[in-house]
Amino acid sequence: MDVRILVVEDDLKIASFVASGLRQHGFAVDRASDGDEALALVETTPFDAAVVDVMLPRLDGLSLVKRVRAAGNALPVLFLSARSSVDDRISGLQVGGDDYLTKPFAFSELLARIQALIRRASRTPEATRLVAGDIELDLATREVRSGGQLIELQPREFTLLAFLLRHVGRPVTKTMILEHIWDYSFDPQTNVVDVLVHRLRAKVDPDHRRIETIRGVGYVIKA
Amino acid sequence: MSLKLRSSWLGRSLALRLGFWHGALSAIGAAIVLVAIYILLARALDVREREALEIRAAEYADAFENGGIAAVRALLEREQQQPHVRSLMVRIVGPGGDVTFAKVPDDWIGEDSQVMVPDRWGALQAQRVQTVRIPRDEQRDLAVVSRRLSDGALLQIARSTDNRAVLLAPLRRTMWLAGSAAVLLSAGGGAWLAWRATKPVRAVAATAHRIVATGDLSARVEGIQRNDEVGDLVRQFNTLLERNGNLLRAMREALDNVAHDLRTPLTRLRAGAEMALQQADNPAGSREALADCIEETDRIQRLLETLLDISAAENGVLKLERERFDVGGLLQSVAELYSMVAEEKSVAIEVGPGTGVSVAADPTRLRQVVANLVDNAVKYTPSGGKVALAAESREGRLYLTVRDTGPGIPAEEQAKIWERLYRGDHSRSQRGLGLGLAMVKALVEAHGGRVTVANQPSGGAVFTVELPVAGDRFL
Numbered sequence: 010m011d012v013r014i015l016v017v018e019d020d021l022k023i024a025s026f027v028a029s030g031l032r033q034h035g036f037a038v039d040r041a042s043d044g045d046e047a048l049a050l051v052e053t054t055p056f057d058a059a060v061v062d063v064m065l066p067r068l069d070g071l072s073l074v075k076r077v078r079a080a081g082n083a084l085p086v087l088f089l090s091a092r093s094s095v096d097d098r099i100s101g102l103q104v105g106g107d108d109y110l111t112k113p114f115a116f117s118e119l120l121a122r123i124q125a126l127i128r129r130a131s132r133t134p135e136a137t138r139l140v141a142g143d144i145e146l147d148l149a150t151r152e153v154r155s156g157g158q159l160i161e162l163q164p165r166e167f168t169l170l171a172f173l174l175r176h177v178g179r180p181v182t183k184t185m186i187l188e189h190i191w192d193y194s195f196d197p198q199t200n201v202v203d204v205l206v207h208r209l210r211a212k213v214d215p216d217h218r219r220i221e222t223i224r225g226v227g228y229v230i231k232a
Numbered sequence: 233m234s235l236k237l238r239s240s241w242l243g244r245s246l247a248l249r250l251g252f253w254h255g256a257l258s259a260i261g262a263a264i265v266l267v268a269i270y271i272l273l274a275r276a277l278d279v280r281e282r283e284a285l286e287i288r289a290a291e292y293a294d295a296f297e298n299g300g301i302a303a304v305r306a307l308l309e310r311e312q313q314q315p316h317v318r319s320l321m322v323r324i325v326g327p328g329g330d331v332t333f334a335k336v337p338d339d340w341i342g343e344d345s346q347v348m349v350p351d352r353w354g355a356l357q358a359q360r361v362q363t364v365r366i367p368r369d370e371q372r373d374l375a376v377v378s379r380r381l382s383d384g385a386l387l388q389i390a391r392s393t394d395n396r397a398v399l400l401a402p403l404r405r406t407m408w409l410a411g412s413a414a415v416l417l418s419a420g421g422g423a424w425l426a427w428r429a430t431k432p433v434r435a436v437a438a439t440a441h442r443i444v445a446t447g448d449l450s451a452r453v454e455g456i457q458r459n460d461e462v463g464d465l466v467r468q469f470n471t472l473l474e475r476n477g478n479l480l481r482a483m484r485e486a487l488d489n490v491a492h493d494l495r496t497p498l499t500r501l502r503a504g505a506e507m508a509l510q511q512a513d514n515p516a517g518s519r520e521a522l523a524d525c526i527e528e529t530d531r532i533q534r535l536l537e538t539l540l541d542i543s544a545a546e547n548g549v550l551k552l553e554r555e556r557f558d559v560g561g562l563l564q565s566v567a568e569l570y571s572m573v574a575e576e577k578s579v580a581i582e583v584g585p586g587t588g589v590s591v592a593a594d595p596t597r598l599r600q601v602v603a604n605l606v607d608n609a610v611k612y613t614p615s616g617g618k619v620a621l622a623a624e625s626r627e628g629r630l631y632l633t634v635r636d637t638g639p640g641i642p643a644e645e646q647a648k649i650w651e652r653l654y655r656g657d658h659s660r661s662q663r664g665l666g667l668g669l670a671m672v673k674a675l676v677e678a679h680g681g682r683v684t685v686a687n688q689p690s691g692g693a694v695f696t697v698e699l700p701v702a703g704d705r706f707l
Contacts, residue, residue, distance in 0.1 A: 102253075113533055165572075189570055197605050204572045223524025 011037040012127060015059040017047040018089065019066055023112075025062060027030035029042045030116045031123070034179075044068025051077055052167065056084055057124050058120070063090040063101065071104045085126035086226035089114070115226055117180040124176075139174035144213055146174055155213040165190055166209045173230040174218065246430050246552050251423020259411075260417035265434040266407045272404065278375070278395050284316070289389050293324060293379050296387065299691050301333050308335055321390040324381070332385060337392075347479075398671045416454035432466045434457045441468075449477045479547055486543035489652055493535055501528040531665075542652065545674035552594040552678060559589045559630065560624040566602045567621060570610055578615040582605070591630045596674050598699075601683075602632065604668040605695050609636035613692075630681075632697040640687035649685065672697075 014031055018024040020091065021044045024054045028038045040053065041047035041160040043066045051059070058179060061071040074086050087108045101109045107129075108122050128135075137148045145154045146167075155158045162170065172189050173181060183202045190205070206228055214220045221229050271581040293333045295303040301324065311317040323334035432453070452473060508521035510568045515585040544550035560583075567581045574581045591598070604620070609619040619639035624631050641649060647655050650673040672695075677685045681699035688694050 015552050025255070061663055113529060192400075199570065199573055199603075199610075201569060222525035226523075226532070229437065 011035075012057045013016065013037040013054070014123065015039050015047065015050060015054075015056045015063065015084075017041045017044070017059060017070065018062045019043060020062070023062075023089075024114070027119065030120065034120060042066075044070065044073040047073055049086065050080065052080075056124050057130070057210060058085045058087065060087050060089060060123065061106070063088055063092075063102060071100065074106055078101045083130070085130045087119070087122055087126060115180075115184075116232065117181045117226055118185055119180045120179060121176055121181060124179075135175075139177070140173060141174055141177045141179075141232055142219055144170075144174070144219055144230070146170055153213065160212055162209070164210060165205060166212065169205055170213065170230075171211055173228065177230055178232045180223050180229040185226045185227070246433070247423050250426035251419050251520050252422075254422025254426075255419025257416055258422075259415040262411045266411050270400070270403065270407060274396075274400060277399065279394070281391065282377065285389050285391060287345050288317075288320065289377045289379045289387060292389065293381060293387055296324070296381055303491055304333065305335075316484070319391055323386075323388050325386045325388065327384045384443075410558050430464065433459065433460045434483045436466060436469050437645035439473075443473075449480060450475070450483060465588075482543060482547050486539060490536065491537050493539065493653060494532060496534045497528050497535065501525055501532070504528060515680065516674060535667070538665060539652070539679050540672060542667065542671050542674045545678040546672075548678065550597075550675075550678055552597060554594055556590050556592045557595050559591055559632065560585075562595065562599055563621045563632075565600060565625060566606055569603065570606050574610050574619065577610065577613075579610055579613045580618045582618060582620045584620055586623065588626050589623045589630065591625075591699055593679050593699060597679070601672050601675050601697060602634070605634040605697070608668055609634050609638070609693070609695075612636065612638040614638065617692075628701050630699045633694055635688060635692060635694045637692040640691055640693050641685060643687075646685050648682075 013113075014036045014051060016024055016038055018027065018040070021042070024042065025042055028040055029076065031038045039050055039056070045068050047059075047061070047065075048068065048146055050056075054111045061074060063071070068076075068191045070088060074088075074208050077084060077086075088106045089110055089112060090101065091112045107126050110119060116142070127149065135148075139146045143154075143156045144199060146152075148171065151167065152161050168190050169186065172186065175186070187201050191201075206222075210217065210220050219230055221231060223229060233311075256308040273679075274662065280429075292307065295307045299306075304322070304324070308322060318504050321334075321336050323336075325334045375393050376388060376389040379387045379388050379389075393577055399531050412581050424525065435453045439451050442450060442451050452470050453466050455462060504521045504524040508518040513523065541550065563583045567583045572582055605622070606619060611621055613636045619637075621633045622633050649669050652670045654670075673683055676699065677699050679699055681697060683695065683697045684691055685695050
């Protein structure tokens with residue numbers, strides 16, 4: 010069955026950009042341009058996740074999610090907001106949002122976050138063995154092989170490889186890596202991510218066949 | 233109409249209203265006191281007069297008992313010329329109401345020698361004092377003493393109360409004058425005092441009016457030197473104005489900075505997009521240009537967020553999530569973050585003593601402070617150099633130092649490096665927004681601390697962050 014996602018966004022350009030991107034990645038997408046419309050859709054259609062802009066005409070995003078939660082619906086929600094203050098993030102999570110993304114955002118980040126939400130909601134047990142082509146990583150034994158060769162990785166390198174492999178075929182942004190590997194929520198004004206990727210590449214993918222740099226977006230490990 | 237007018241000016245001036253009420257209340261007070269004095273005085277005079285009359289009545293009654301009417305007449309004639317007897321009216325009224333004897337003072341008698349005295353006196357009880365108006369002269373009041381004689385007749389002695397009136401009239405007049413003067417004085421004095429007391433309030437209102445009318449935020453309430461509540465109001469009002477002015481100025485500056493700083497990256501963004509459009513026949517080239525656009529967008533976003541954060545920290549609106557934590561751990565984690573970048577440059581990062589030193593601060597923000605300083609140090613330290621982090625606490629202050637072995641910072645630039653978008657290397661050879669140190673300064677100062685820079689004698693710069701260990705007044 011299709012995974013169905015509701016996109017609630019009043020800016021038509023952003024809405025169609027998000028919707029078409031999600032459709033390209035195999036999701037079924039419904040769109041609503043205000044809170045009332047979204048509420049009506051949520052009541053009639055079972056969605057697997059929703060992307061909700063905080064600022065909406067009529068019923069705003071926070072109130073919308075509050076109502077959805079009040080009706081006993083556990084629909085995973087990712088908030089989009091033009092404001093980045095910590096307070097907004099907190100109030101978004103308080104009304105029952107599951108995640109929060111600040112505009113402007115990279116589509117790959119939105120996608121990764123939605124996939125994480127859906128995975129969390131469906132409680133899919135994570136595979137202990139992650140594979141991309143001839144690169145294999147075993148989360149249980151912490152062994153990494155490339156072309157059958159056992160490779161020694163530093164802890165950060167291991168975490169980065171596992172992170173890339175979980176998003177195999179889909180780009181991850183530098184921000185996502187920074188947050189995931191170092192738990193940094195601010196811009197360290199440095200190319201620390203580039204350096205780490207460079208080192209990982211040298212060890213597991215010296216020919217640059219698997220780990221690809223997408224300029225302006227981030228990195229992707231190809232299946 | 234006139235009432236409306238009055239209530240409008242009364243309503244508008246607090247001092248006048250206070251003066252008015254002060255005057256009204258003191259008028260009531262003065263009236264009560266003066267009327268009481270007047271009544272007491274009048275009563276005392278009355279009592280004295282009655283006692284005098286009682287003595288006369290007893291004297292004449294004695295004479296009557298001893299020698300009848302003839303004796304009374306003889307007594308009266310003997311004493312006729314004495315002033316207190318001349319002004320007396322004496323008469324004896326028989327039980328049937330017939331007058332058997334009468335002496336009336338000369339000045340009581342008008343053209344007619346007949347004295348018109350109401351005849352009802354016969355029915356009255358003896359010993360009663362009564363004031364009876366004589367119809368001939370409306371102005372005249374009498375004090376009368378009656379005494380029953382042994383043969384049943386009534387002896388009456390009366391005296392005009394004119395002399396009493398003569399005494400009381402000037403008193404009344406004086407009281408009126410003094411009372412009105414006191415009321416006017418208290419109303420005026422009250423109004424003046426209230427006017428003086430409300431002067432700072434008027435000054436505050438005038439300043440507020442001026443600011444609203446002209447938009448001039450530099451206006452302050454001046455010339456009020458008082459230590460009371462109103463003086464406090466004025467000082468707080470001025471402080472409020474000062475703070476608002478600073479906030480507005482900072483907001484304007486931030487907006488100016490943002491507008492200015494966005495022009496360059498926006499121009500590059502636009503150039504990239506145009507390039508992508510022009511290279512329709514060169515997919516690789518247009519992809520390259522589009523990637524540039526995205527990078528430029530990210531740069532603009534970072535610039536915006538950093539500028540807003542700096543402004544928020546500078547204006548005290550940045551929320552600090554303070555908690556007590558170990559500074560050594562923080563230094564380690566920052567060193568770890570930059571370790572690979574430093575390794576690539578062959579720069580060593582050393583973490584000196586610092587374990588066990590704790591501080592009450594926002595851990596994320598302090599990490600950002602240290603990260604920015606380390607980032608800066610690594611950037612400007614040449615290959616083979618060293619960046620050293622250390623923390624120690626002395627006398628309630630935390631001293632956090634970041635030393636490098638770079639070229640140091642020329643003395644004339646040391647004050648400028650904290651400015652937004654200031655770059656030491658004018659060639660812009662190092663990447664970054666040029667906001668790192670401005671952010672450091674804003675965040676440290678938001679914590680109630682300060683940050684300084686100096687050159688070490690051995691070369692290289694040393695940045696020192698000084699924070700109150702207790703988290704200042706926040707914990």
